[in-house]
Amino acid sequence: MTPQIEIVDLSPEGFVAARREIAEVYRRAxxxxxxxxPDREVVRFRNVLSRHAEHSGFRCKVARSGQEVLGVAYGYTGGSGQWWHDVVAAALPSEEAEQWLGDCFELVELHLTPEAQGRGVGGRLHDELLSGLPHSTAALSTLDARTRALYLYEKRGWVPLLTNFAFPGGAKPFLIMGLDLTSRAPAS
Ligand SMILES: CC(C)(COP(=O)(O)OP(=O)(O)OC[C@H]1O[C@@H](n2cnc3c(N)ncnc32)[C@H](O)[C@@H]1OP(=O)(O)O)[C@@H](O)C(=O)NCCC(=O)NCCS
Known part of the structure; x- marks a missing residue:
């Protein structure tokens, strides 16, 4: 029998301990x-994980089948001095930057191995990661294209803040999205 896919919480320490496995999910996704x-990119990714785990408000959920990690979602409280936050804040009108990034959970990664995709697991990871957050908003970047990720975000109320956005040194256009968390029910 195929084991069911369960969503579990990882502490910052658990996340750092599992970084090789997490980076392998990233490789495949x-x-x-x-x-x-890809090897270089996986090493780059793995090397930032320990630093990300130290950020205030860090939260991570993984999707597991037995002991195998099939998906990862994590983020943390955004703030000045962080690269993504500062680049996006500079590109938004100042009032919008304050509104969307002033008290914001950054959804940094959400990805699944190819076999786990298309089965509703991404939605479960997303919903559990954002459930009960104390922040007013959440923000993320995703490719500016009609991907499965974009369907997922739109269905859950995310709105575009910047379209066709070029990160410094990046070649592909991104969409910056925001989600109002104030109207969501508190965690039970
Ligand atoms: C993006 C990703 C996390 C989505 O997770 P998933 O489990 O594969 O997504 P699902 O198949 O559950 O689809 C998500 C939602 O979009 C909807 N959707 C997907 N394709 C759709 C389409 N063509 N039209 C309309 N809705 C669609 C699904 O119905 C589902 O809605 P629901 O959760 O309300 O039921 C996953 O596919 C992935 O890891 N992709 C590669 C990495 C990636 O792109 N990550 C995102 C980076 S920002």
Missing amino acids: FAEQQYPH
């Missing part, structure tokens, strides 16, 4: 499809 040198 992204790096092999989108990067000419």
Whole structure:
């Protein structure tokens, strides 16, 4: 019998301990499809994980089948001095930057191995990661294209803040999205 996919919480310490496994999910979800040198990209990704785990408000959920990790979602409280926050804040009109990024949970990663995709697991990870957050808003970047990720975000109320956005040094256009968390029910 195939074990069911369960969503479990990882502490910052658990996340750092599992970083090799987490980076392998990233390899299969992204790096092999989108990067000419996947190994290099996986090493880069793995190396930022410990730093991300130290951020205030860090939260991570993983999707597991037995002991195998099939999906990861994590984020943390955004703030000045963080690269993504500062680049996006500078591109938004100042009132919008304050409104969307002033008290914001950054959804940094949400990805699944190819076999786990298309089965509702991404939605479960998303919903559990954002459930009961104390922040007013959440923000993320995703490719500016009609991907499965975009369907997922639109169905859950995310709205575009910046379209066709070019990160410094990046080639592909991104969409910056925001989600109002104030109208969501508190965690039970
Ligand atoms: C993006 C990703 C996390 C989505 O997770 P998933 O489990 O594969 O997504 P699902 O199949 O559950 O689809 C998500 C939602 O979009 C909807 N959807 C998907 N394709 C759709 C389409 N063509 N038209 C309309 N709705 C669609 C689904 O119905 C589902 O809605 P629900 O959760 O309300 O039921 C996953 O596919 C993935 O890891 N992709 C590769 C990495 C990636 O792109 N990550 C996102 C980076 S920002």
